[in-house]
Amino acid sequence: MTSQQIPHRADRRRNRERLLAAAAEIVARDGASASLEEIARRAGLGSATLHRHFSSREALLAEVFHEGVERLAVRGRELNETVGGDGLAVWLEELTRYTATTRGLAVSLRPTEADSSCHGVLADVAADLAATAVGAGRLRPEVTVDDLLALANGIAIRAEGDPELATRLLRMAINGVAPRT
Amino acid sequence: MTSQQIPHRADRRRNRERLLAAAAEIVARDGASASLEEIARRAGLGSATLHRHFSSREALLAEVFHEGVERLAVRGRELNETVGGDGLAVWLEELTRYTATTRGLAVSLRPTEADSSCHGVLADVAADLAATAVGAGRLRPEVTVDDLLALANGIAIRAEGDPELATRLLRMAINGVAPRT
């Protein structure tokens, strides 16, 4: 299905890496609305090249964050096997904190119509964790995985740059605001 | 304290209203990142005039949404007197739904260092509602009003354009995700 068999030219691969490295720097500083021109400049390449490599800002960001998202997915599967019913809450907290810490990621995790795959991987992991949590009586069965991720995402967007806030809000949302009975 | 005693010239006031009307239209269509140039064009005025009337995009948006925010504040005080302990939950839901429905508002309600006053009014009302809710045993006392508003705001930002989603997420966050015991 993936239509890329023939390997690209060496310079293309090299330039791609340069662009991603530059993007990582600039996006870390400026967030999701970082200037694409500046990224290209920092990479020592023309902006046309950037556009040829990445069809859109979202596509570029998805690549920039790919590794981190992959790590979160691995971590989720790990938690699901070691922790059990509480894994979901722990993972959501780590996800939210990481997302709030990594400038630009929050926006990229928002699923779009032409899904940029960032979301897809996490949705799978979240579904597994949610199933375990429901089994352990820690999660209402009618709660959707999409809603759970949307909530974590909203918190992370709002709390971008303030991981303490992100953590507090996520815990509040998981536990509700009523006093413990 | 408010430094504006002398009334402005009639044309200034008229132009200000035209700008606000145009801004309301364009922002409703394009959200918080609407083109200021286009707003000025729609108002039949030069963009310099817009900049002279509103020192920043935020300042313009704050004025655009001022009336709606005021209504929310009134509604909150009303709920606090008629409903009692549940008023907070009801109001937060209405706030979140309204914010998610009104394009551009979510971003404007995010408090900034030089507070644009949109947030201030609501924070007062929320504080009263929260006090009542704590008194009625419906809200944990250690929950901050700022956190509560931040949560509602995050949800609204994320759910902009989808009031059903906004409502679901807010309820989920208020009640927590664990099964009812």
Next chain:
DNA sequence: GGACTATATGGGGTGGGCCCCCGTTTGTCG
């Protein structure tokens, strides 16, 4: 009503960003 002045306006400049065309360079493979 007319003249004067502080107040207000807008054309257009500057600097930037996004996106893309097309003439040029460069890697690759026979």
Next chain:
DNA sequence: CGACAAACGGGGGCCCACCCCATATAGTCC
């Protein structure tokens, strides 16, 4: 080493935010 497909980037088109300063005009005082 030569030829060709692959990749590049200068620069143009278009839009934006923001601001300067020459011009226009509302309000006022006689």
